[in-house]
Amino acid sequence: MIAAQPQIDISELRPMAFPRAVLTCAPECFDVIDVKNPFMVGQQGKVDCALAKRQWSEMMRVFQQIGIEVKTLTPVEGCEDMVFCANPIFTGLDGDGRPVCVPGHMRFPSRQREVGSHVEWCRANGYRVVDLRSSDLFEGCGDALWHPGRRLIWGGYGPRTSQRVYYELADIFDAPVLPLELRTELFYHLDTCFCPIDEKTVLVYPPALTAPGMDLLRDVFERVIEVDAYEARDSMACNAAPFLGRHVVIQTGAVKVNRALLDLGFEVIEVETSEFMKSGGSVFCMKMHLF
Ligand code: ARG
Numbered sequence: 512m513i514a515a516q517p518q519i520d521i522s523e524l525r526p527m528a529f530p531r532a533v534l535t536c537a538p539e540c541f542d543v544i545d546v547k548n549p550f551m552v553g554q555q556g557k558v559d560c561a562l563a564k565r566q567w568s569e570m571m572r573v574f575q576q577i578g579i580e581v582k583t584l585t586p587v588e589g590c591e592d593m594v595f596c597a598n599p600i601f602t603g604l605d606g607d608g609r610p611v612c613v614p615g616h617m618r619f620p621s622r623q624r625e626v627g628s629h630v631e632w633c634r635a636n637g638y639r640v641v642d643l644r645s646s647d648l649f650e651g652c653g654d655a656l657w658h659p660g661r662r663l664i665w666g667g668y669g670p671r672t673s674q675r676v677y678y679e680l681a682d683i684f685d686a687p688v689l690p691l692e693l694r695t696e697l698f699y700h701l702d703t704c705f706c707p708i709d710e711k712t713v714l715v716y717p718p719a720l721t722a723p724g725m726d727l728l729r730d731v732f733e734r735v736i737e738v739d740a741y742e743a744r745d746s747m748a749c750n751a752a753p754f755l756g757r758h759v760v761i762q763t764g765a766v767k768v769n770r771a772l773l774d775l776g777f778e779v780i781e782v783e784t785s786e787f788m789k790s791g792g793s794v795f796c797m798k799m800h801l802f
Pocket of ligand 1: 547548592595597598622652653654700702703750790791792793796
């Protein structure tokens with residue numbers, strides 16, 4: 512793990528292909544039952560299930576329209592958060608370009624029950640499954656994010672993931688990990704406050720990260736788009752899903768972020784995720800990237 516290495520030259524890192532497929536799970540069993548994060552406070556019993564299904568289907572349509580292949584897991588009764596497919600595992604390519612899946616160690620029991628379905632799917636689809644040796648918390652792609660197009664992992668840690676797991680991830684994937692500490696309970700996963708859009712561009716909500724983390728990302732990204740409190744919290748703008756270094760699928764209403772992305776030439780596609788934000792998630796975490 513690299514602690515703090517100023518002036519990292521991204522162009523010197525090995526390239527990595529953009530994911531062209533995603534693993535998803537329909538919100539058949541989706542609900543807010545217990546409070547796992549501050550977004551969920553007061554939302555028990557408030558999910559409109561029919562609306563959630565429509566929002567999910569529309570999101571899948573958008574992914575396909577961009578050219579992303581959509582694969583699905585079978586929803587499991589008692590796994591009310593299974594729609595948030597980014598969390599129970601972390602996927603990537605190892606140093607030899609082979610697909611690997613690392614199962615997560617989820618903090619909450621209902622989410623621990625999700626991991627098996629993901630792992631089974633990965634095994635059946637050509638992934639090597641590598642278990643972490645430690646039992647430390649690790650919430651997959653909620654906290655560990657690939658740098659777009661390069662062999663570099665951003666390692667978020669705090670409420671759901673232990674910093675220690677990143678020593679193992681760096682070995683498993685033969686890729687450097689840059690740590691980013693989460694300093695609030697509200698922005699509990701890295702994907703709620705940090706969104707690498709392409710090799711040079713990132714969305715970030717600075718108050719959610721510590722000063723060393725902010726310094727590190729400013730060293731790496733040429734273009735740092737700072738998201739304001741309203742767009743970060745109420746539109747979960749940093750939970751946008753970038754694809755192929757060109758398209759960004761984002762919760763509707765993050766006006767300033769959209770303008771900044773459009774000005775930089777990205778194609779922005781807005782979708783409505785109101786029902787899922789009641790559970791603390793939006794576009795990014797509703798799919799696991801596949802290689
Ligand atoms: N209710 C889920 C949880 O608290 C939401 C997860 C959303 N995922 C994300 N990466 N932001 O675990």
